[in-house]
Amino acid sequence: MSVSQNDLTLENREAITSLLFQLADDDFMYAYRGSEWLGLAPHIEADIASSSISQDSMGHAAMFYTLLEDLGAGNANDLAHSRKAIDRRNCILTERVNGEGYYMETPHYDWAYAVVRSYLYTQAKKVKIDSLCGSSYKPLAEAAVKVRIELYYHRLHWEIWFKQLMSSTDIAKNKMNAALKLVMNDFGDVFSYGNQKLAIEMTKLIGTEEEMKANWTASIEPVFTTLQLELPKIPDSPEKNGRMGEHTKDLDEALTTLSEVYLLDPVAIW
Numbered sequence: 026m027s028v029s030q031n032d033l034t035l036e037n038r039e040a041i042t043s044l045l046f047q048l049a050d051d052d053f054m055y056a057y058r059g060s061e062w063l064g065l066a067p068h069i070e071a072d073i074a075s076s077s078i079s080q081d082s083m084g085h086a087a088m089f090y091t092l093l094e095d096l097g098a099g100n101a102n103d104l105a106h107s108r109k110a111i112d113r114r115n116c117i118l119t120e121r122v123n124g125e126g127y128y129m130e131t132p133h134y135d136w137a138y139a140v141v142r143s144y145l146y147t148q149a150k151k152v153k154i155d156s157l158c159g160s161s162y163k164p165l166a167e168a169a170v171k172v173r174i175e176l177y178y179h180r181l182h183w184e185i186w187f188k189q190l191m192s193s194t195d196i197a198k199n200k201m202n203a204a205l206k207l208v209m210n211d212f213g214d215v216f217s218y219g220n221q222k223l224a225i226e227m228t229k230l231i232g233t234e235e236e237m238k239a240n241w242t243a244s245i246e247p248v249f250t251t252l253q254l255e256l257p258k259i260p261d262s263p264e265k266n267g268r269m270g271e272h273t274k275d276l277d278e279a280l281t282t283l284s285e286v287y288l289l290d291p292v293a294i295w
Contacts (some may be wrong), residue, residue: 033096034160037070037225039138040224041162042098043114044231047218047268048153049089050115053105055146055281058084059139061128067136074182078143081175088168095164106287110276114219116267118157118211120276124205137200139207140190144183145245145257149215150207151180165230184248191252205257213263226244 033041059079068070098104113217121142124134154176157169170237216237219227226233232240238259249256265271 026275029177035262037162038096040221040228041165041230042093042096043219043221044086044225045089045093045096045098045113046104047116049086049093049104049114049232050267051119051150052086054083054113054115054279056080056120057279058121058123059086059143061123061132062134062139065128065132065134071186078179078182081179083254085172085175088172092164094166102287106284110280111270111273113270113272113276113280114268115272115276116211116215116217117213117263117265117271118142118208118215120267120273120279121207121211122275133201133276135204136206137190137197138204140183140186141184141201141204144187144213145208146181146182146215147176147183148244149241151176152237152244153231155238157230160231161229183233188248188252191254209257210260211263213260214266214268217263217268218265219266234251 056079058081062072062075062079064072086105087101090104093099093104096103104121120291123139124132126132127135151173154169154173158166158173160166160169187201190201216234218234223236226232231237241259242256246256265273
């Protein structure tokens with residue numbers, strides 16, 4: 026049974042708000058890290074595709090922040106730009122830097138890491154969005170249907186890159202395997218719902234954490250089998266859980282850059 030905003034109980038509202046912050050903050054940070062590849066991707070086609078995916082992902086974040094605004098959580102732009110790191114609920118994976126250096130100075134970014142992170146994150150996002158299309162909260166289900174259309178192409182793009190590099194030279198394979206290890210070290214909180222797990226699952230906003238993990242593993246299994254790779258295992262207990270407000274210094278630095286212009290004039294129309 027689906028519910029609208031007017032039908033929400035206090036418990037349901039808290040669960041929905043918590044989940045929306047997770048979805049919004051994930052895409053907000055993922056889009057930002059993707060945008061840092063502008064002009065730095067291996068070739069022009071990859072540069073355009075990566076930029077387009079980042080733009081779409083930021084649009085998805087804006088959609089989720091708007092749903093939060095509709096619930097009375099605050100102005101969507103403020104939610105995106107003005108909250109401190111401790112208030113963010115994105116997973117650790119999305120906040121990690123692309124590599125050494127700084128975009129505006131001397132970036133030494135790792136394309137293999139970008140490919141692995143994007144492929145596995147997008148697969149995780151897909152299983153969540155597929156589940157959200159049947160969410161008990163009608164506005165969220167409607168938003169998920171819109172996101173799923175664009176997400177199909179995002180997943181396809183990164184899967185092709187993943188296959189190509191994992192089937193390429195020994196150097197490429199070594200870089201990809203090293204990136205895979207780094208990504209999976211940070212994957213422990215990707216499917217976490219934080220301290221709202223019980224409420225989120227009981228109100229049927231989305232499938233359970235366990236269902237999402239199983240669906241994600243099943244979704245990547247054909248590709249890993251074809252490439253003769255061992256299926257990656259999600260850590261049982263993450264060192265940090267972004268859903269609980271636990272983050273790295275990478276997030277603090279990213280938010281400083283992301284919010285710099287907005288905070289100059291927060292009342293402007295953005």
